[in-house]
Amino acid sequence: MNVEKELLELCKAEDRKAQFELYKLCYGILLSVCFRYERNKEDAEFLLNKAFYKILKNLKKYDDKVPFEAWIRRITINTVIDDYRKNKRNKVDYVEEPMNVAPVQSMDFNEADRKFDAEELQRLIDQLPPVSKKVFNLYVIDGYNHREIAEKLNMSEGTSKWHLSSARQKLKELLQKLRNNVAMLL
Known part of the structure; x- marks a missing residue:
């Protein structure tokens, strides 16, 4: 992902057009991260927007020595995890059952x-x-x-x-x- 410094500077200055351009550039990457954790499209997009808000809010802290894509992925993953923690009491996630630890035979892949x-x-x-x-x-x-x-x-x-x-x-x-x-x- 190649994001120009000028675009980031405009975003830091709260230029709405630049922020929208950045959103369009990041959308696919962020949505793919959100979809790994949340398969419902509306929920994934909600998390994406929440993450993008945090990206914009913290853009002044971004260090350009770190790849921008890695930085936005990390924020998105943390946003998804924070949302999970906040809402896990409202969802039934799993029933923990004892695991049968029998040795698994290796598969012959063709x-x-x-x-x-x-x-x-x-x-x-x-x-x-x-x-x-x-x-x-x-x-x-x-x-x-x-x-x-x-x-x-x-x-x-x-x-x-x-x-x-x-x-x-x-x-x-x-x-x-x-x-x-x-x-x-x-």
């Missing part, structure tokens, strides 16, 4: 598996329980460690690890099920 695209993977991730999905996204996609995830989601590191393990196990099961369905078609 050429069709390698062509599995990001959109198909996102559909599988969307089938995860909400908390496991958030932990998986934060750890695998956004690069947070378990300590950071635990702090952000108000849980222990062990619980974060459990959700990641549970998410990986569920994804393996979903992938195997998908492979079996494809094999039946052939």
